[in-house]
Amino acid sequence: xxQTLISGLANGGVYALLAVGLVLVxxxxxxxxxxxxxxxxxxxxxxxxxxxxxxxxxxxxxxxAIVTASVIGLLFERIVVRNMGSAPRLTVAVATIGLLLxxxxxxxxxxxxxxxxxxxxxxxxxxxxxxxxxxxxxILALLTAIGLGLALAAFxxxxxxxxxxxxxxxxxxxxxxxxxxxxRVSAFTWALAGGVSALAALLIAPTIGIFAAGFxxxxxxxxxxxxxxxxxxxLPGAFVxxxxxxxxxxxxxxxxxxxxxxxxxxxxxxxxxxxxxxxxPFGLFGKASAA
Amino acid sequence: MSVQELGGWPYxxxxxxxxVTKRKVFAAVALAAAASAPPLxxxxxxxxxxxxxxxxxxxxxxxxxxxxxxxxxxxxxxxSLGHGAFLGVGAFASGLLTIxxxxxxxxxxxxxALVGAIFALVLGVPALRLRGLYLAIxxxxxxxxxxxxxxxxxxxxxxxxxxxxxxxxxxxxVFFQHADYLALVLVLLVGxxxxxxxxxxxxxxxxxxxxxWDERVAQGxxxxxxxxxxxxxxxxxxxxxxxxATYGHLIGFINSESFAYKAQxxxxxxxxxxxxxxxxxxxxxxxxxxxxxxxIPRFLEFLQGWELIVGAVALIDVMARHPGGIAGAVRExxxxxxxxKARSEVDPVDDDDDLPKLPRLPRPMGLPAxxxxxxxxxLLEVEGVSVTFGGVKAVDDAAVTVRRGQIVGxxxxxxxxxxxxxxxxxxxxxxxxxxxxFMGTELIGRSPHIRARxxxxxxxxxxxxxxxxxxxxxxxxxxxxxxxxxxAKGLFLTPGAEGVERTMRGRATAAIEALGFERFTTTPVxxxxxxxxRLVELGCxxxxxxELLLLDEPxxxxxxxxxxxxxxxxxxxxxxxxxxxxxxxxxxxLVLDVCDYIYVLNFGKILAHGTTDEIARxxxxxxxxxxxxxx
Numbered sequence: 001x002x003q004t005l006i007s008g009l010a011n012g013g014v015y016a017l018l019a020v021g022l023v024l025v026x027x028x029x030x031x032x033x034x035x036x037x038x039x040x041x042x043x044x045x046x047x048x049x050x051x052x053x054x055x056x057x058x059x060x061x062x063x064x065a066i067v068t069a070s071v072i073g074l075l076f077e078r079i080v081v082r083n084m085g086s087a088p089r090l091t092v093a094v095a096t097i098g099l100l101l102x103x104x105x106x107x108x109x110x111x112x113x114x115x116x117x118x119x120x121x122x123x124x125x126x127x128x129x130x131x132x133x134x135x136x137x138x139i140l141a142l143l144t145a146i147g148l149g150l151a152l153a154a155f156x157x158x159x160x161x162x163x164x165x166x167x168x169x170x171x172x173x174x175x176x177x178x179x180x181x182x183x184r185v186s187a188f189t190w191a192l193a194g195g196v197s198a199l200a201a202l203l204i205a206p207t208i209g210i211f212a213a214g215f216x217x218x219x220x221x222x223x224x225x226x227x228x229x230x231x232x233x234x235l236p237g238a239f240v241x242x243x244x245x246x247x248x249x250x251x252x253x254x255x256x257x258x259x260x261x262x263x264x265x266x267x268x269x270x271x272x273x274x275x276x277x278x279x280x281p282f283g284l285f286g287k288a289s290a291a
Numbered sequence: 292m293s294v295q296e297l298g299g300w301p302y303x304x305x306x307x308x309x310x311v312t313k314r315k316v317f318a319a320v321a322l323a324a325a326a327s328a329p330p331l332x333x334x335x336x337x338x339x340x341x342x343x344x345x346x347x348x349x350x351x352x353x354x355x356x357x358x359x360x361x362x363x364x365x366x367x368x369x370x371s372l373g374h375g376a377f378l379g380v381g382a383f384a385s386g387l388l389t390i391x392x393x394x395x396x397x398x399x400x401x402x403x404a405l406v407g408a409i410f411a412l413v414l415g416v417p418a419l420r421l422r423g424l425y426l427a428i429x430x431x432x433x434x435x436x437x438x439x440x441x442x443x444x445x446x447x448x449x450x451x452x453x454x455x456x457x458x459x460x461x462x463x464x465v466f467f468q469h470a471d472y473l474a475l476v477l478v479l480l481v482g483x484x485x486x487x488x489x490x491x492x493x494x495x496x497x498x499x500x501x502x503x504w505d506e507r508v509a510q511g512x513x514x515x516x517x518x519x520x521x522x523x524x525x526x527x528x529x530x531x532x533x534x535x536a537t538y539g540h541l542i543g544f545i546n547s548e549s550f551a552y553k554a555q556x557x558x559x560x561x562x563x564x565x566x567x568x569x570x571x572x573x574x575x576x577x578x579x580x581x582x583x584x585x586x587i588p589r590f591l592e593f594l595q596g597w598e599l600i601v602g603a604v605a606l607i608d609v610m611a612r613h614p615g616g617i618a619g620a621v622r623e624x625x626x627x628x629x630x631x632k633a634r635s636e637v638d639p640v641d642d643d644d645d646l647p648k649l650p651r652l653p654r655p656m657g658l659p660a661x662x663x664x665x666x667x668x669x670l671l672e673v674e675g676v677s678v679t680f681g682g683v684k685a686v687d688d689a690a691v692t693v694r695r696g697q698i699v700g701x702x703x704x705x706x707x708x709x710x711x712x713x714x715x716x717x718x719x720x721x722x723x724x725x726x727x728x729f730m731g732t733e734l735i736g737r738s739p740h741i742r743a744r745x746x747x748x749x750x751x752x753x754x755x756x757x758x759x760x761x762x763x764x765x766x767x768x769x770x771x772x773x774x775x776x777x778x779a780k781g782l783f784l785t786p787g788a789e790g791v792e793r794t795m796r797g798r799a800t801a802a803i804e805a806l807g808f809e810r811f812t813t814t815p816v817x818x819x820x821x822x823x824x825r826l827v828e829l830g831c832x833x834x835x836x837x838e839l840l841l842l843d844e845p846x847x848x849x850x851x852x853x854x855x856x857x858x859x860x861x862x863x864x865x866x867x868x869x870x871x872x873x874x875x876x877x878x879x880x881l882v883l884d885v886c887d888y889i890y891v892l893n894f895g896k897i898l899a900h901g902t903t904d905e906i907a908r909x910x911x912x913x914x915x916x917x918x919x920x921x922x
Binding site for chain 2: 084
């Protein structure tokens with residue numbers, strides 16, 4: 001019970017990071033970024049190369065992954081999103097599908113199709129809770145997600161630039177008129193979304209074990225379910241939604257552990273999405289008028 | 292064709308016309324025979340070695356898959372990121388039927404279609420009632436659910452051990468040679484092509500196009516948007532499942548990973564690329580792109596492994612620069628030339644100033660019967676309607692009565708709530724309180740397309756037309772409520788449906804002739820001037836002869852001389868066409884000129900109402916809204 005809850009919270013923290021990245025971009029440029037997860041996978045391959053193949057310390061590899069994914073987000077915003085300013089959002093969403101496929105294809109071309117294992121940041125069995133071990137990576141994931149969530153909230157509410165990000169998400173033209181460079185805000189949200197995605201990938205890869213091209217897109221679905229549960233435009237909502245999806249998944253997996261039916265967790269995620277759409281399409285934290 | 296004839300059908304070709312049916316079946320069979328002849332002629336020769344036939348057949352299967360997604364993405368504008376899962380569903384369904392139940396191949400395909408349609412229905416109902424990218428979210432989750440659970444459930448699918456799908460057989464003959472199976476998939480391609488053509492030639496394709504352009508425009512013309520989006524998804528899901536099954540029987544083996552996101556290729560994303568590059572909604576473009584994709588590795592070996600990278604970059608580039616794809620770019624060049632030609636033929640002097648006569652058409656048959664009302668009887672009675680947007684009362688306890696045979700003006704400053712009141716009457720916003728009765732029927736709570744059927748037509752400030760369709764297609768779309776043949780008859784383009792479509796084309800032609808716009812028949816609406824678009828919009832609203840017209844600022848963007856002419860046309864709508872008009876208008880001289888009765892709205896409240904003379908005399912109204920111009 002306790003162990004299920006903690007591993008659910010830990011995975012949920014990672015989904016929350018993905019959901020927050022998704023909502024940041026959605027608020028910043030009204031685009032649903034389908035490459036949100038895969039930017040992190042690419043970073044993960046970079047981390048693997050630095051740590052396992054070059055023998056560099058874990059933290060250096062992690063920084064390499066985060067910087068790489070941020071640069072991917074930044075470049076996509078600069079080269080593509082910016083030039084599609086007035087295009088229908090559907091078209092921009094299809095362009096992010098192009099980015100998803102490009103990252104996917106590059107991973108296969110550069111790193112090959114064979115699955116990899118990334119060593120965990122902290123070795124050891126971790127904490128013993130009620131007869132079960134909770135791995136250090138899971139604890140780190142949980143603490144990082146909470147810390148990053150609080151830091152992001154403080155940044156958005158307390159700093160001028162953060163307020164500019166919030167303002168631009170509500171009314172870009174009014175924000176531009178009061179002298180905030182909306183383009184810079186948009187670039188920032190894409191870079192941040194990339195970095196957050198890489199962080200999420202680094203924190204969940206040791207728990208899952210192996211990773212290969214397309215690794216994060218399955219997890220991105222969980223992040224998206226979380227964002228949807230939270231209302232797509234609410235950052236606290238995305239955070240709570242992501243954690244909730246992780247916990248639901250853990251308990252469903254635990255309950256049906258004897259079942260011969262595989263992947264029952266992904267059925268639960270699907271049910272969460274369908275129920276949200278049927279009952280409360282504007283999410284737990286969204287406003288009815290937004291839907 | 293006389294006006295009386297245009298009033299309704301059936302007038303010809305209704306019901307089962309054996310001669311027409313025979314001709315169409317014969318044409319389809321001839322086409323299928325022609326398509327399947329080359330592989331059968333060249334089978335076993337050096338021109339068509341087995342491996343080449345296999346590659347081409349693979350390309351045709353991908354073309355079938357892409358055509359299925361094109362109906363959803365290219366026509367109706369809804370994204371599915373989980374079509375790979377539909378392919379898998381179809382392949383497994385057909386595999387289980389043919390292997391375990393010893394069913395023949397075509398029963399396997401039918402089973403695949405049925406299962407695909409059911410999955411699409413279950414996913415589509417929650418996701419497509421809403422506007423936005425919810426279908427993309429739902430389908431990507433569906434794809435992962437299928438590959439992580441159902442496709443791995445060994446008792447059903449064999450898991451990673453998979454299924455060995457047999458080639459079809461007829462008696463003792465087995466389609467074992469790749470060339471023979473290629474002939475078979477080519478026949479299927481002809482079938483998909485004809486089916487797809489039926490969609491685009493009937494109200495179904497027009498409704499999809501209108502939804503892609505703007506769901507409100509579609510609703511305004513009486514299209515039940517949610518149902519049509521679900522229809523597009525169900526058709527797409529069923530056709531994708533059949534395509535997946537055909538592909539499965541071609542390659543002969545499928546397992547839990549065949550249609551997964553991490554598979555090579557990732558079909559869910561590959562199909563989006565093929566459609567975007569071939570051209571959203573372009574049948575030929577999509578088929579060519581799919582076959583070229585499948586044959587690239589054969590002819591350009593250096594591309595091995597790079598084709599996905601090249602495809603992804605091309606997809607991003609196409610989206611950023613030519614959202615219509617390659618076919619769209621070609622079409623654009625063509626229409627631009629045609630448009631220049633059309634423009635040069637237009638009399639340059641007073642094309643916009645003297646508005647042409649508006650089309651005068653009787654109400655089509657097949658629409659709900661309407662009580663006959665005397666002139667002056669209340670047609671629309673709005674009482675106590677309030678609309679709130681996030682704490683702001685946009686409309687506050689408004690009461691408006693529109694009497695039959697009148698032109699009623701609704702005036703007030705910007706932001707007074709005029710358009711919101713229109714939206715409440717036509718069903719685009721739900722009021723918090725109040726009632727609106729139209730000829731005795733309560734409107735509140737009914738969807739916009741039902742209100743359109745009841746006889747309420749409306750125009751929009753931003754022109755309520757599907758601007759990338761031609762003038763003729765817009766006139767056909769505008770008759771959606773009168774196209775009362777069942778969707779199934781449209782899908783197979785039965786003679787009955789064809790007869791209705793012919794009558795609709797007749798009405799469209801009559802309306803276009805009345806406007807004098809014959810030269811623009813095939814011009815996309817966005818290439819017309821603003822004034823011309825306004826006239827087409829008015830004509831489209833009149834083409835089904837609605838009892839009540841809601842006109843939202845028809846004079847906006849018109850030349851001053853044209854506005855004068857517009858006044859005449861509005862009177863014509865009332866006096867000659869015998870229609871009733873509720874008019875939002877900022878051009879006060881026009882309002883005073885044509886209106887019988889006027890409501891003044893400010894801050895969401897009805898400030899004053901009365902006959903035109905009474906309103907024109909009220910000092911506070913004059914001061915606030917009429918300004919110096921009238922005083």
